[in-house]
Amino acid sequence: MSLKKFSELFGDLDSINSTNNKIEVLKNYFLSNDPIDNSWAIYLLTGKSNKRFISGRYLKNLFSQIYEYPEWLIDTCYLKVGDSAEVITLLLKNKTNSRKKKLSNIGLNELLSETIPALSKLNEENKNLEIKNLWETLPEDNHLIFNKILTGTFRVGVSIGLITKSISKLINIEEEIISHRLMGDFKPSIDSYEFLINKNINLQELNSKPFPFLLANTIEDKIFKNSINDFQFEWKYDGIRMQLIKRSGNVSLWTRGQELVNESFPELVEKMSHIKDDFVLDGELLVWNFKEQIAYDFSLLQKRINRKSPSRSIQLKYPIIFIAYDLLEINGRDIREIKLENRRIELEKYFSKWQNKTENNISDIFKICDLIFPKNWPNALTYKEKSRENNTEGLIIKKKTSIYSSGRKKGIWWKYKVDPMQLDAVLIYAKGGSGRRAGLYTDYSFALWKDQELIKFASAYSGLTNIEIKELDKWIRKNTIEKFGPVRSLKPEMVFEISFEKIQKSKRHKSGIAVRFPRITKWRKDKKINDADSLENAYELMKKIS
């Protein structure tokens, strides 16, 4: 089957806004293409293939070299387009239309399983020649797909959820089963596609795979009308949400992003494998301060995530813990359908059983989450406010009678996050956005006062409405002091309320502070720049929190 069909699918999905129509288009694609191409399509569309064969910069340089285009011109085009793969695709239209070479009719499977992987084995000269050859022989409609796969930037508005729904419709099997089959490592092959569309549900094949995660919704006021006794309260930790699975002796650690991360946390895998029971636990992985029994900052956990087979000293420097929230399966028995309060009883029962085994002390790496028992809703609020003291983000509130379904199910789990910290800051730099925001100034830097000087303290990209972005873009163009490549320095005039999650000391920044998840929460048109906060205010905020 040709690459053309997939390019068409990409184009269709890109230009359809309605979810139902997208599902219909996907279903028809699956019906009319080979299993192997279908498996590649799923692999690409769900973003499981973010491997980068070459960088966007490399692609641009190569184009510049082959077609004698000045690099500055390509960079100028990039500012308008916001995606290297697309810039090169558009520029290629100018170059390959007069070609004489015979067009290749390569299929999706061949391109992805042979041609592209073979590229990485070539030396630079041959690699460049081969890419040039592909540019010249691939039909024009396929250039975007090809360049996007090369640069690992294949993203389109298709979620796993959409794929799940369309396969579910295709074979008439519940979405839960499909999303279960789609979890984790999906290797494109005829087998994997056929497994996906198999009408017989085979539990054994599903053995190592996690359950779809149940997610919490942002709190709604209506919850306060209910009795506080209907809910279970937990701290909301800022770590990596995970399922810890042990089945038939094998332990697997799956993140919510569907990555198998056993190799990053071998000490946990090792400890858990000695437990006699089989289980599936839902919980959070954290770097833990065992002395004070609180979590360390997320930045320490980042030092562990991407490091495979960490040394003993790394393991000691960044000690991890798995905090279990929930028990989903025990010794082959799926208990997701029983009430949360009863699952909690089971969890506590098994935890005390495992803990009492002296030959395998798990308490240095595993615990179950402590529950909080507020007496009433105002009391719950007080707990929430205290959450910064123990390095959590607030509370998770779960209905005691809830079963463990999948996705962001309404009305059973809520997150009650602590209010963000805020400072009013002055806009001083703007940079062109990329992707959908190309051609607009959407990346902003903000500053606080230090005596008479404005010092940059945070950059933020999100929080403004599209209308505000356009308005601000116009203002930026009129109030530029200097241009440095894509960045403009601006007349200090605009004040914004910046919210963030965390504030801490940082030697890397001139301001001496670093904030986490900064975002714009209000355009303070009512404020003059002299009303903006000072670094002094930021330091005070930091003191108050620690």
Added chain:
Amino acid sequence: MRTKEECLIRYKDGNLYCELADIWIDPSKPVKKALITHAHFDHFTFGCEEYISTKETAILLKERVGDNIKIKTFEYGEEFKINGINISFYPSGHILGSSQIRFIFAEEKWLISGDFKLQKDQTCKQYEIVKTDYLISECTFGLPIFKWDESNKIANDISKWITNSPEKTSLLFCYSLGKAQRLLNEISQTNFKGNIYSHGSIHKMNNSYRELGIDIKDTIKIENKKKIDELKGSLILLPPSLSKGSYLKNFKNIQTAFASGWMSIRALRKRSGYDKGFAISDHADWDGILEVVKKSEAKNVFFHHGDSDALSKYLVEKESINVLLFGK
């Protein structure tokens, strides 16, 4: 290099102006004498004492703004004199009646390209290459990422877009004058044989084109109270100004698209709010501008309309063409 005052044509108050002839080109405010390159509203302003244009432009303008304006007309290629300066219109291929304007004074030639395209368009005269010493060119799409597909390919894409969703009403937004007629002409040559409706403003221009001898398919003027069922599977042409707001509530089960050169960029397409974008333009693409610059044999080039930094730098570096800056 000459000073601004020594140029035959220069910027004055943000408009192109020829002082020796005391005449303005597409002025944005009332003046005594105005040369009009074409009948789009961003090239026209009310209140000038006298307008000069091609015959077609004059007819289209009067159709749009009423008979109450004084327009003198000339044929393409016909020379006329104002204060000793020879002036003539040449086809620019942008829309029906659109023109480039050439000035000759003391054996020095100046050419204003007007809005132009080189692509084939059956609803207007093809761009004519005119030799000049000085070229003042538009630069709306002055980056090499802009490379237009043949218009029949776009028309086929549009036809497919409509016929693939027979249960829907397809709303295609495009400029009422020029783009709409070009699309109609192209679409009538595709496989789409369903009904085509057009908004009053477009319908009016269709009629004018037809009276001027252009082959345009007859469309049905869209009425607000049309039954929804009748519109299923048909195409409706609407001006972009109606894409936002309550007008769309007149229709049910629609898909929308915008026909514009900017739609070749995915980010702009996504941001536009239309379901789909068709990249078709009545302006020249990068190659088109380069071709005109080269074939005009101009030694000096000015750009206006659009961001010309990259194109200017490219011409200076790669083609050793002198690109001058207009003081606005």
